[in-house]
Amino acid sequence: MAAASVPRDVTSYSIGLAAPLTLFFLVFFVAPLVQLFVLSLHNDAAGAVWGIGQYVHFLTDPFSLGVLGSTLLLGAEVTALCLVLGFPIAWLYHRVGSRAQTLIILIVLLPLLTSVVVRTFAWIVILGRQGIINSTLLSIGAIDTPIRLLYTQAGVVLALAQVQMPLMTLPLITALGRIDMNLEDASCSLGAGSWRTFWKIVLPLSLPGVIAGCTLTYAAAITAFITQSLIGGGQMLFMPMYLYQQASTLQNWPFASAISIIFLLAVLAVVTVFGTLGRLSRGYGGA
Amino acid sequence: MINRRTLLTTALTLGAMKAFPGLSYAQARPLVFATFTGSWEEAHKAVLVPAFRKANADASIVLDPMLSVDQIAKVNAARGNPPIDVMLHDPGPALVAIGQDIVEPFPVEKSTHYKDLIAEAQEPTGPAPFFQVVGLTYNPDTIKTPPTSWADLWKPEFKGKVGITNLNSTLGTGWLVEVAKMHGGSEANIDPGFKALEALKPNLAAVAANPGALATLFQQGQIDISPGNFNAIQILKARGVPVEFVAPKEGAIAFKTTIHVVKNSPNKELAFKLIEASLSPEVQTTLMKSPYLIVPTNSKVPMGGEIARVLAKDTAELKKKFVFQDWKKINEQRSAWIERFNREIKL
Numbered sequence: 167m168a169a170a171s172v173p174r175d176v177t178s179y180s181i182g183l184a185a186p187l188t189l190f191f192l193v194f195f196v197a198p199l200v201q202l203f204v205l206s207l208h209n210d211a212a213g214a215v216w217g218i219g220q221y222v223h224f225l226t227d228p229f230s231l232g233v234l235g236s237t238l239l240l241g242a243e244v245t246a247l248c249l250v251l252g253f254p255i256a257w258l259y260h261r262v263g264s265r266a267q268t269l270i271i272l273i274v275l276l277p278l279l280t281s282v283v284v285r286t287f288a289w290i291v292i293l294g295r296q297g298i299i300n301s302t303l304l305s306i307g308a309i310d311t312p313i314r315l316l317y318t319q320a321g322v323v324l325a326l327a328q329v330q331m332p333l334m335t336l337p338l339i340t341a342l343g344r345i346d347m348n349l350e351d352a353s354c355s356l357g358a359g360s361w362r363t364f365w366k367i368v369l370p371l372s373l374p375g376v377i378a379g380c381t382l383t384y385a386a387a388i389t390a391f392i393t394q395s396l397i398g399g400g401q402m403l404f405m406p407m408y409l410y411q412q413a414s415t416l417q418n419w420p421f422a423s424a425i426s427i428i429f430l431l432a433v434l435a436v437v438t439v440f441g442t443l444g445r446l447s448r449g450y451g452g453a
Numbered sequence: 454m455i456n457r458r459t460l461l462t463t464a465l466t467l468g469a470m471k472a473f474p475g476l477s478y479a480q481a482r483p484l485v486f487a488t489f490t491g492s493w494e495e496a497h498k499a500v501l502v503p504a505f506r507k508a509n510a511d512a513s514i515v516l517d518p519m520l521s522v523d524q525i526a527k528v529n530a531a532r533g534n535p536p537i538d539v540m541l542h543d544p545g546p547a548l549v550a551i552g553q554d555i556v557e558p559f560p561v562e563k564s565t566h567y568k569d570l571i572a573e574a575q576e577p578t579g580p581a582p583f584f585q586v587v588g589l590t591y592n593p594d595t596i597k598t599p600p601t602s603w604a605d606l607w608k609p610e611f612k613g614k615v616g617i618t619n620l621n622s623t624l625g626t627g628w629l630v631e632v633a634k635m636h637g638g639s640e641a642n643i644d645p646g647f648k649a650l651e652a653l654k655p656n657l658a659a660v661a662a663n664p665g666a667l668a669t670l671f672q673q674g675q676i677d678i679s680p681g682n683f684n685a686i687q688i689l690k691a692r693g694v695p696v697e698f699v700a701p702k703e704g705a706i707a708f709k710t711t712i713h714v715v716k717n718s719p720n721k722e723l724a725f726k727l728i729e730a731s732l733s734p735e736v737q738t739t740l741m742k743s744p745y746l747i748v749p750t751n752s753k754v755p756m757g758g759e760i761a762r763v764l765a766k767d768t769a770e771l772k773k774k775f776v777f778q779d780w781k782k783i784n785e786q787r788s789a790w791i792e793r794f795n796r797e798i799k800l
Contacts, residue, residue: 229796287669294673295658314613316675317659400619401660401798411795414522415621416788417549 206423213420220424230408230425234432237388237405240322241436244387245380247327248334252379256338257368260347274335282329286393289325290316293397317399325397330386334379341375342368373447381440385433405429483513484723486539487524491665492688493541494518496745505730512723521546528555528715538718539727543585543623544780545787547711551578557714560725566732566751571768573777574750579713582731583740584748586764586775587624587706590681592671594695600678602701603635607653615656616667616676619798620791624664627706628680629790630778635703640782643790650798660798671696687746687759698763704776705764707748
């Protein structure tokens with residue numbers, strides 16, 4: 167552009183290159199979001215009366231707040247389970263031969279190559295009354311009657327954890343790969359046991375990966391409409407289903423918009439907390 | 454002179470014209486028929502569409518399968534230039550669509566088949582080419598005596614074996630209305646229905662998120678008995694799943710599936726022709742046979758096969774066995790019911 171004649175500062179770039187993406191986001195992301203917000207500022211379902219009635223309705227209704235709470239809690243449970251199960255895999259990845267590494271990556275990535283719907287139906291088969299878990303327990307005589315696994319919170323957490331696992335494992339593998347293995351050896355040679363080494367060296371240094379993984383898993387788990395509704399069933403209500411019900415079945419778009427905005431803000435708040443932890447952890451990791 | 458910028462602009466314009474053909478050829482798009490997903494789509498693709506094309510010089514038509522409520526949302530988003538020409542609706546959404554003024558009245562006087570439809574199917578806002586029938590479905594391997602009444606769902610021997618759907622679906626809502634009626638309620642008074650649901654809780658194995666999910670639960674052995682859709686069950690049965698359908702003695706719930714011309718459709722004439730094809734005895738006769746087993750509404754179509762066996766031998770018996778519900782009344786309170794179901798039905 168015009169600035170071409172001036173000697174360029176190599177550390178600053180023309181923002182012109184970002185313009186197409188900016189425009190794309192403005193048109194396809196910001197504009198609909200604004201429209202959604204404007205729609206939520208109507209008191210009636212037809213969208214004729216202005217007001218903040220929908221927000222008042224949601225925020226003063228214990229039931230709606232309960233749905234929001236249980237959704238956020240679900241995300242926390244799934245994230246915790248993914249972290250506990252995903253960390254050892256990521257750790258193992260850096261301690262095995264290249265052949266085994268390929269195998270681990272394949273196992274981690276495999277779920278991503280299958281549709282969420284297929285994976286969710288597989289969980290219905292596994293958790294069902296005559297599913298793998300129940301029939302195994304029955305055959306070894308551990309239980310007399312099939313236990314209820316499908317349509318329970320535990321079932322939803324389990325299925326979601328499997329579905330979202332790659333989002334946790336991949337950032338962890340990257341983060342653990344950045345840690346110099348010599349640090350562990352040094353820690354051990356200075357007399358620290360393996361657990362002490364883990365808590366003092368490996369975990370703090372891997373925190374950026376943990377934070378990234380948790381953010382991704384959390385956001386994906388609470389918005390996972392298909393898995394939530396198919397494993398959770400029609401009587402367990404989470405925010406995505408609540409939203410769908412209001413928008414599609416009841417055509418109450420202003421309330422549905424208000425729900426989305428509130429949900430969006432709640433998720434942003436959680437992500438901000440993760441982000442803050444991430445910044446703190448960087449200081450920690452560098453110390 | 455061609456420079457990079459004009460080249461890019463031209464390419465983008467051409468690309469946009471390709472991506473949004475409506476920009477350049479507003480009138481020339483094919484007829485878009487929004488059908489339901491699953492068995493409906495299969496049936497319409499295999500029978501209705503070929504019949505329509507044969508009668509209309511291979512006119513181009515596109516099936517766009519989606520739920521009724523999504524059809525309404527899509528048309529509402531672009532009322533002036535709707536992306537759909539023909540809509541298919543369950544009774545609840547049909548009233549919403551009519552109320553929102555997005556359907557065109559059906560040109561009754563132009564139609565050849567309209568007068569042959571049974572009275573319940575004659576709707577000037579959009580006739581009903583099909584019925585959906587809801588009765589009791591059960592697994593004959595585990596339940597030896599076929600159930601006969603909705604009340605059987607409450608029997609103690611079905612503890613932990615009953616499946617229902619929530620009120621998001623027409624099936625779930627319609628069934629709850631029948632339960633309310635059984636206990637002295639009505640479309641206007643649902644309280645007895647909710648009370649009965651409370652008593653059903655020990656028997657409930659599952660509250661499915663939608664009727665499709667309910668059907669698969671029979672396959673998993675998760676449930677043995679449930680209110681169910683005649684067509685959905687026939688499809689399962691055809692795939693070897695042990696499942697049977699009975700019309701309860703209170704009457705099977707019949708939902709009119711109505712078909713509508715969308716207001717401001719650029720293809721009104723073709724839309725009318727498609728609807729005519731759907732009402733024709735030929736199409737309805739074919740759709741009545743296996744594997745579709747769609748209940749016909751044209752009184753000239755003689756009942757046969759599985760429909761004659763488990764539902765009705767002729768139109769007169771059909772009318773006697775079917776219960777039609779007042780969806781106008783139901784719609785008035787449906788959102789309150791859904792909210793109540795959300796709150797009260799926790800297992």
